[in-house]
Amino acid sequence: MTLTRAARLSGVSVTTRRFSGTRLALGRERMLVFLVVLTLAAGAAILLAPDFAPLMLLTVPMAVSSLVLGPRELPWFVVFVMMVLAGLVPAQPEINPRIGVTVLAIFLLGLYILLTSFRRSRLGVGGLQGEEMLVDLRDRIQRQGGIPPLPNQWYAASELRSAGGTKFAGDFVVAARDDHHLNVAVVDVSGKGEGAGTRALLLSGAMGGLLGALPAEEFLSAANEFLLRQDWEEGFATAVHLSLDLRTGRYAVRSAGHPPAALRNAGSGRWSVLEAEGPVLGLIEGAEYECVVGEMRPGDALLLYTDGLVEAPHRDIGLGIDRMLGQAERLLRGHFEGGAARLIDALGSRNDDRALLLVHRR
Template structure:
């Protein structure tokens, strides 16, 4: 055996130790990556990758400036602005500035060299400033870019789930159509509904929060959760009063909302519709083929603490249909509200012979397709 050769057990032990160290390093990188993209932990891994790109690009620019110009540094600067926190971003920017100085020194040598142009410095500096402003905004909001879209998607799904109508059983059909203003994700209109413990009574609330689209979406999300908690937990005639008190406690500048509260007995078909400044409902009387207006009286929510809410009663018999809707569906610029309701009823008549299953969204598209307002339609049929 040679004097400088290691015994085989020692050699195997060193190899095993190297493998364990490599596995630990890979595990640390993998866990850091998972935590980073979940929005947890530090951003050291992203910072390491970006700061590695800077000298690599600087070297490539020095070797082949025709293929990798100095402005290539905007790539790590842009990515860093999207991924890093402000403090880490400043470290990256310091590395990018150093790289520009080195590139200017290298490219500025020789009789035909021009170095780094002022335009390149302005481009990289402008992109860096924009990235820093974006990082500062993310820091104030507290939502990293990699989780912001997921969070918005989760919020939209929560609104969608809260607006889901319960199964009504044989002989009944109900559906809801929601269209936010401008094709956005969030709407100021929402629906919450529940059935009583014995399954006999359906309570449904159609609400229209002041504002529209994204401006009203955050308030609608908060109110839909609050209304969902109140609905079914209080006697029907106390719900709107409790909801009114809740809005008053928020002290919002645009703190009012209109709401229609339907209490329907699924066995007899009798119902009571209570209103807080909401539009009247429309009921199709199958026996006569005519539509009747069901208007209840009440002040919008969030206006006065002593507001009173009165209801109107009715009955849904076989073949009858009840439509509840928000003003965005029937308010037309330059026209009276009654004209919009007449247009809705005219389109709804097309479905009388074939039934209203799947009619909510087609009705919205037919009546108010291009309206820049939130639109909601609730249809309840007794078949």
Template sequence: MSWLRYRVFPSDHFALAGLLAAVTVSGLLSDVNAAWFPATMAVVPILIGGLVLRMPSLLLLYAASAGVLVAQSQVHDPDEVTPGTIVVVAAIGAIVLLMARMRTRLGVQWTRGESMLFDLRDRLRAQGVMPVLPPQWHTEVVLRPAGGQSFSGDFLVATRGSSGGRVLEVVLVDVSGKGLAAGSRALMLSGAFGGLLGSLPPHGFLPAANDYLLRQEWAEGFATAVHVVLDLESGEYELISAGHPPGVHWIAGTGQWQEIEAVGPLLGVIENAKFEGVRGRLDSGDALLLFTDGMVELPGEDIATGIDRLLGEAERLVKDDFHDAARRIVATAGRNVGDDRAVVLLRRR
């Protein structure tokens, strides 16, 4: 009993006692009517135990279940517990043990680990919500994780804080890796970048973000980013890039797309990196399109070809007054479903 006192967590006492009783009752019921209560009923307490018990308590439950099966086999009815029954119970027990081990590493019970992931996913999405803009401005944001997962290495942070809300700052980031592997790093960076954005002068953001990534010392810790600083009254903007694909500017007056490519190294690669911006102006009817490399890169294909394909799809949307443009561009031009994809549209009506 002293071993149980120190090995079994106090919070497990009632659950463990109930599940031990359930295992015992399932064995007795199986002896009474094996047709309605087969020996495989032992998996029910095991499954519940995998959700509510910590590892030492779960192992005690396994030992009790094994004892009940042995008793049914040797004492009451030797033919009741077949080799198939043992294989089924053992296989489910092994799967439950693996899942319980993962939950133990997180330090959570029941499905709280999954709830935490849902909460983190929602927080990452909330970071990518555009602030409310004046009526003459229209924005669209679409983030598509690789393989239909919930987590993406692409994320957006935006703020409208400088000069009394006159200046909009938007940063589109592509973290190395994709899907769930990059999602945890993206979540961490989105919080850090959200704190830096608007707190520093525009030309101070990317250097500060670069220093932050360098301090993390991740084995695969680089990222690309494009930072747009837009004056909502004049339409003047500056695009600053850190190894990111170029932005494209729809010029309504000429009816053409113009690539806006700024020079800058990847984030998290070199110290004291310098980032140069490119200036432009969005007049009435103009639009600025930002995207990540998942939209324009395909294995064995030059990125220029991918950009031409994206612009071809985007040009078709001009006739529809850019209605639902970001989603439609991702759906038609973003063929690389194995990579995270993101599109941001800023348009002046």
């Protein structure tokens, strides 16, 4: 691409962004004008027909404004609605306890919208636009956890379940493939559900980039250094990393304070754990991570998972791993396709985040 063409494309991109920003600003201004007119119309109806139009009618434009207005316009609009309310109350035919409760309810709703608008102002966007931005970010990052296409002799699938069924979880999977190697990491960020969701979003994006850019032996060390730099209050995570040669079946498993991977030997039909050891991510500088190596032969399978599948109150984690392997022997016998979903639905607590990766050599 020539410099002239690049400059033209850059100019087109800048012009497009400016046009999009101008169009968005005009849309907000029109919506603000519409809401002001709607509020005045509701106020006129309340003033002229108080028996037909109650004061609670003012909650409609306030509720709509919390969805469509930005953080700069929203507080002023709420104040405007409160001023309209203050002008309408003395004009009511009768001031009784019911009117007082209605005014208090509208005031509390306005206060709640103001507080949420101040929180949204930290992001710079509000309402549906801010939520769409966050969901889009989540979807883009979670696509890194999708298993890339594999040769026909290999099958791999991952499954995630979050605490309470929310879409934001502290467990995630990231995967990357070059010509002949598959690299996958299953990670458990400290915390549960939405509380760990924001940290998991940031960490999954960073680890997804590291996974395809570094040699396998450097991945966990680099992830550990990244977490140390974040200085989070709950700034630790556990992870298990698999590096698999798709030509030979040779694998290397490294763990950072994570439950051990499990390998099924097709010859014996039995599962065994791969005890790789290493400290959790984000606590110790210069940590080193041991490696367990082996070879997956046709018919073999490998499980990577988070502790939500095997932990339970007042029960040793070893017993939880034994139970998981028993379920794996029953649910995966002779039929691995769809096995990750069957296994994760049969194990663990619905109040804990869970992640599972199943790799099978056909």
